[in-house]
Amino acid sequence: MSSNTGESIAPDATVLWDTGHHGHDMISTRTFGFWLYMLSDAMIFAALFTAYAVLGHNYAGGPTAAQILRPGDALAETMLVFTSVLAFGFSMSALKRGHRAGVLNWIAVAFVLGAAFVGMEVHEFANLASRGIVPERSGFLSAYYTIVLTHGLHMVFGLLWMAVMAVQVLREGFTDDIVYRLLNLRIFWHFQAIIWVCVFTFIYLQGSL
Amino acid sequence: MSHDRPSPLDHPEVQMASSSRYVVGFLVSAALMALSFFIVRQRGLPALDAQVVIAVIAMAAVLIQSYLLFHLNFSETQRWHTAAFVLTIPLFILLVGLSMWMFHALAARTMIPGMH
Numbered sequence: 001m002s003s004n005t006g007e008s009i010a011p012d013a014t015v016l017w018d019t020g021h022h023g024h025d026m027i028s029t030r031t032f033g034f035w036l037y038m039l040s041d042a043m044i045f046a047a048l049f050t051a052y053a054v055l056g057h058n059y060a061g062g063p064t065a066a067q068i069l070r071p072g073d074a075l076a077e078t079m080l081v082f083t084s085v086l087a088f089g090f091s092m093s094a095l096k097r098g099h100r101a102g103v104l105n106w107i108a109v110a111f112v113l114g115a116a117f118v119g120m121e122v123h124e125f126a127n128l129a130s131r132g133i134v135p136e137r138s139g140f141l142s143a144y145y146t147i148v149l150t151h152g153l154h155m156v157f158g159l160l161w162m163a164v165m166a167v168q169v170l171r172e173g174f175t176d177d178i179v180y181r182l183l184n185l186r187i188f189w190h191f192q193a194i195i196w197v198c199v200f201t202f203i204y205l206q207g208s209l
Numbered sequence: 210m211s212h213d214r215p216s217p218l219d220h221p222e223v224q225m226a227s228s229s230r231y232v233v234g235f236l237v238s239a240a241l242m243a244l245s246f247f248i249v250r251q252r253g254l255p256a257l258d259a260q261v262v263i264a265v266i267a268m269a270a271v272l273i274q275s276y277l278l279f280h281l282n283f284s285e286t287q288r289w290h291t292a293a294f295v296l297t298i299p300l301f302i303l304l305v306g307l308s309m310w311m312f313h314a315l316a317a318r319t320m321i322p323g324m325h
Contacts, residue, residue: 075243083235197267
């Protein structure tokens with residue numbers, strides 16, 4: 001500021017803001033942007049949980065939560081999500097040391113555990129549908145199907161993302177682009193565990209109370 | 210890709226990975242969920258009390274995962290992640306709380322048969 005005092009400033013030379021190049025941190029910018037995206041995704045889940053809280057007891061003479069929900073199976077699913085998230089965490093520890101094989105192997109473990117979770121969910125919903133327990137039967141079932149399957153769809157996209165990243169790591173190694181994508185996938189996958197804590201507690205456990 | 214560019218693996222968000230944090234996060238959240246399951250299964254508490262207890266346990270699990278898995282803290286790299294998360298909490302409260310209040314008031318005033 002003081003260095004400019006007394007100098008006449010030519011308009012075309014005026015700098016309105018600091019435009020100097022400071023070595024833009026591309027990785028931090030992208031993980032922060034993705035984190036904000038995940039928080040808005042969390043708002044979608046908040047809306048779905050609200051709908052469930054409002055509609056969850058509207059059975060319309062159909063099956064009740066206590067009749068169709070199996071908290072024991074949901075506990076097993078909880079452990080699958082948590083161990084899959086743990087395996088992905090180990091993959092990030094391998095990334096920290098630059099171990100390509102470690103990254104790929106732990107992603108494979110996370111993928112298998114996540115796929116087992118999706119398999120259990122598919123089995124549960126196929127079983128419900130085969131007994132005529134479908135979303136259009138009641139408000140409770142609409143809200144229940146929507147919330148659990150929205151989470152399940154996130155899991156499927158996470159698995160797809162893992163498969164894509166495994167190929168990219170194999171082909172390109174740890175470039176800037178690959179590293180920020182792996183960091184974003186970590187945020188996405190860990191986020192599914194947080195959502196599942198709420199699904200397990202507020203749907204499966206509360207429904208059997 | 211000049212020689213003075215640091216490797217992306219040296220980025221603080223890569224280097225903050227920690228297996229021990231992830232293992233502790235896993236063990237604590239798995240134990241908390243098993244505890245909630247046990248509370249519901251045992252039926253030792255009145256339903257309303259059990260509801261409050263499992264909700265508190267779930268919130269504890271979410272906070273523990275935020276800290277141990279998402280590394281939400283006040284460090285230089287994570288400060289704004291934490292700020293964005295904390296500032297989203299009032300939005301959750303407004304969205305969930307106001308909507309539920311609105312629908313409860315609606316149900317109470319309209320007395321639709323079969324709603325209760």
